[in-house]
Amino acid sequence: DAKTTQPTSMDCAEGRAANLPCNHSTISGNEYVYWYRQIHSQGPQYIIHGLKNNETNEMASLIITEDRKSSTLILPHATLRDTAVYYCIDTSWNDYKLSFGAGTTVTVRA
């Protein structure tokens, strides 16, 4: 079973920031937070990951709370091509149970 919880769906206006929350209630000290997205039925694609500090790359920003029990993925300027299912997971190098929950279906509207 997935260890994280996410809202089922959310809408976002094109050009606005999309903030996607995730709860990591059972995360342990050596586990990283990862975010992936899946467009239509393609293979999921890695977006970003972090341990404790906030992270940013060309795709998104990741905010992790101080207690690490929640994270937020930020798509700074959502486009129609960002419409996808977004998954958050927490895992360490030896956590072989890399299961994904149902994720958040994000719909970006023009």
Add this chain to the structure above:
Amino acid sequence: DADVTQTPRNRITKTGKRIMLECSQTKGHDRMYWYRQDPGLGLRLIYYSFDVKDINKGEISDGYSVSRQAQAKFSLSLESAIPNQTALYFCATKEGTNTGELFFGEGSRLTVL
């Protein structure tokens, strides 16, 4: 060429038939995974392998078997397919490090009639 290649991409078969889904990767990763995706249920882990001599069951291994023929190849078999195994199947690879992300194939859509 894709880093993780799955064949076939689509397959329709009949109940009771044996089916093999193949996965090959050029990433040089030791770890390989097979997932199943059903509508609205996310991705569930079927089997995973940390190296050629290491095979482990995931959440939903019943009715499936795997073979790790080489570092680059990991096959999933359905010995006797049944209709509720109709699903989208993904293969993935990963480095064995703290910060390795999963690289997925494009998926194999299987329909069992």
